[in-house]
Amino acid sequence: MTHEDYERRMDRAGRAAADAGLAGLIVTPGPDLVWLCGYRPPADTERLTALVIEPGRRSRLLVPVLEYPDAERSAGAPAMEVSGWTDGSEPYAEVAKWVDPQGRYGVSDGTWALHLLGLQRCLPGTAYTALTEALPMLRAVKDAHEVARLAAAGAAADATYEEILGVRFGGRREQEVAADLARLLTEHGHSQVDFTVVGSGPNGANPHHEAGERVIEEGDMVVLDFGGLKDGYGSDTSRTVHVGTPGAEERKVHDIVREAQQAAFEAVRPGVACQDIDRVARKVIKAAGYGEYFIHRTGHGIGVTTHEPPYLVEGEHLPLVPGMCFSIEPGIYLPGRFGVRIEDIVTCTESGGRRLNRTAREMAVVR
Numbered sequence: 001m002t003h004e005d006y007e008r009r010m011d012r013a014g015r016a017a018a019d020a021g022l023a024g025l026i027v028t029p030g031p032d033l034v035w036l037c038g039y040r041p042p043a044d045t046e047r048l049t050a051l052v053i054e055p056g057r058r059s060r061l062l063v064p065v066l067e068y069p070d071a072e073r074s075a076g077a078p079a080m081e082v083s084g085w086t087d088g089s090e091p092y093a094e095v096a097k098w099v100d101p102q103g104r105y106g107v108s109d110g111t112w113a114l115h116l117l118g119l120q121r122c123l124p125g126t127a128y129t130a131l132t133e134a135l136p137m138l139r140a141v142k143d144a145h146e147v148a149r150l151a152a153a154g155a156a157a158d159a160t161y162e163e164i165l166g167v168r169f170g171g172r173r174e175q176e177v178a179a180d181l182a183r184l185l186t187e188h189g190h191s192q193v194d195f196t197v198v199g200s201g202p203n204g205a206n207p208h209h210e211a212g213e214r215v216i217e218e219g220d221m222v223v224l225d226f227g228g229l230k231d232g233y234g235s236d237t238s239r240t241v242h243v244g245t246p247g248a249e250e251r252k253v254h255d256i257v258r259e260a261q262q263a264a265f266e267a268v269r270p271g272v273a274c275q276d277i278d279r280v281a282r283k284v285i286k287a288a289g290y291g292e293y294f295i296h297r298t299g300h301g302i303g304v305t306t307h308e309p310p311y312l313v314e315g316e317h318l319p320l321v322p323g324m325c326f327s328i329e330p331g332i333y334l335p336g337r338f339g340v341r342i343e344d345i346v347t348c349t350e351s352g353g354r355r356l357n358r359t360a361r362e363m364a365v366v367r
Helices: 003-019 031-037 065-073 091-096 113-122 144-164 174-187 201-205 248-266 274-287
Strands: 024-027 050-053 059-064 080-085 104-107 127-130 192-200 221-230 237-243 299-301 308-312 325-328 331-334 338-341 344-349 352-355 364-366
Touching: 003 024, 003 031, 003 050, 003 080, 024 031, 031 050, 050 091, 059 065, 059 091, 065 080, 080 091, 091 113, 113 127, 144 174, 144 221, 144 237, 144 325, 144 344, 174 192, 174 221, 192 201, 201 221, 201 331, 201 338, 221 338, 237 248, 237 338, 248 274, 248 325, 248 331, 248 338, 248 344, 248 352, 274 308, 308 325
Parallel strands: 024 104, 059 080, 104 127, 237 364
Antiparallel strands: 024 050, 050 059, 192 221, 221 237, 299 308, 299 325, 325 344, 331 338, 344 352
16 A cells, blocks of 8 residues: 555545535544554554544644654655644644534544543534444445455455364364464464354354353354454454254254355345345245344445444445445354354455355364
């Protein structure tokens, strides 16, 4: 990424803000800041860092003066004005010099209340709205560079899955298998591991079960859901395996989920509403008699974070656009018994969907 790339992103964001009736954007630390200007401040800093983007104007980044050298060296720095503020001064007053005192601004979803209240104190005539609510498509449509990064992250997750099939599951704790997943993701190039769900037996009926002390047994279904960041872009995949020979109902439920996932994938094409992909997957599962056991949305966007817009859920009317990347992950969860989930990352193209995960979706038998 060059500073010209970041400049184009900031210009695009400014135009999108104007189209949404906003005076501009105020972006604080988090994925939006990294995506827009390439600057990643120290984690969890309480000092104000704010990027101000307004249509037709050069973007401005305000940072604590002790972090100014790093900000000035960031990839996007040549495309914006970087200023520092010192401890003991009023940073919100500095931002106030840059913005319309009566304007309505989009702010990062994760902006600290401390900072938003500080801005409101210095700028009582301004109004604010969440960035995702105002500009849900800002990061949703990926360029070719981003799709390539997501494909590489997906390939690394696929390699992790292929290797995890060779480890022993039976007689080991869920935490041990989760540690294997984390190690393999790292070995295949992930710089950050965000989650390693290992839900065995009845724990698989909890979609976000955290791997625990339960010992995996012969006859268990095991839901595996894992991902993180590779070269700044996310992976997220799920497969459900069985320890030993599966029973008839386990095979049946797995086949239903696989059919639902395939049907939803085949429904992907430009112009289709996000909620319609959810409806397609849900229709298959409901027709098989398991509708009440599909208890979450069908998918979520992915990019510089593993969960971001768009969301494939009832009520989301946004249409699919070429370049959107998202998960398709229907599931069935039978309380006290087992769960099944199958998840791929998919990108919308001009002609339909393209999977960024290529591993087999049939049930794998492990030892």
